[in-house]
Amino acid sequence: MVIRYAVLTSSDTGSVGKRVDTSGDAIVEIMSGAGHKMVERVILPDDFERLSEQIATWCDSGDIDLVLTTGGTGLSSRDVMPEVTRRLIDLEIPGVAEAMRAESLKVTRMAMISRAMTGARGSTLIINLPGSTGGVRDNLGVVLPVIGHAVEVLQDRQTGSHPN
Numbered sequence: 001m002v003i004r005y006a007v008l009t010s011s012d013t014g015s016v017g018k019r020v021d022t023s024g025d026a027i028v029e030i031m032s033g034a035g036h037k038m039v040e041r042v043i044l045p046d047d048f049e050r051l052s053e054q055i056a057t058w059c060d061s062g063d064i065d066l067v068l069t070t071g072g073t074g075l076s077s078r079d080v081m082p083e084v085t086r087r088l089i090d091l092e093i094p095g096v097a098e099a100m101r102a103e104s105l106k107v108t109r110m111a112m113i114s115r116a117m118t119g120a121r122g123s124t125l126i127i128n129l130p131g132s133t134g135g136v137r138d139n140l141g142v143v144l145p146v147i148g149h150a151v152e153v154l155q156d157r158q159t160g161s162h163p164n
Contacts, residue, residue: 001148003036003065006058009043010051010072010081011131023070026136027129031068034144039064046071046078055088059121065151067124068140071131073116081128082115089119089126093150096127100139104130107138123155 007027013019021043028038040058044050051072058064072081086092096118104111116128116139127143129136151157 001152003031003148003151004039004063005031005036005066005068006039006064007041008051008054008058008067008069009041009131010046010069010079011043012045012078014043014071015045021070022133023129023131023136026133027068027070027140030137030140030144036066046080048080048084051081051084052087055084055126056121059088059124059126064124065155066147067126068129069126070129070136073114073128073130075113075115079115082117085117085119085126085128088121090122091120093118093120093125096143096146096150099142100129103142104135104138107134120154123151125150125154 007024009021009024011019014021024041032038042054044054055067058067069081072079097116100116101111101114114130118127120126129139
């Protein structure tokens with residue numbers, strides 16, 4: 001199954017060209033390498049309303065199966081991605097975020113303070129990833145094997161039994 005995905009980077013400095021979006025690049029590299037199709041990629045400042053509008057637009061369009069966000073999951077007052085996601089989703093999927101944190105803890109203790117969450121708005125899956133390249137690689141590597149099945153179930157396209 002080819003997943004149509006969008007990448008949203010939450011970064012004040014990245015949105016004005018003062019930081020290279022290496023975490024977004026890592027998402028595209030991993031997802032494209034797995035045969036999935038990027039539909040759109042946007043960098044926005046850490047602004048609750050702008051981030052909310054972008055994700056809602058993608059989810060409600062019917063053109064995106066998966067929204068992958070990067071950045072904004074820490075403890076800074078500007079880190080609002082979990083709150084944005086919580087506001088938008090119809091269904092929380094905590095096991096995905098729990099699995100990402102558990103695997104990340106093997107690499108860094110800082111994983112304990114990640115507030116990333118996962119959920120669905122309609123039939124679109126939303127996954128918050130860290131704002132670092134290493135964090136994206138570690139976290140996306142954990143969940144990539146189940147993303148296709150999750151999207152199929154959300155879209156009532158389940159093809160059979162659960163994959164291992």
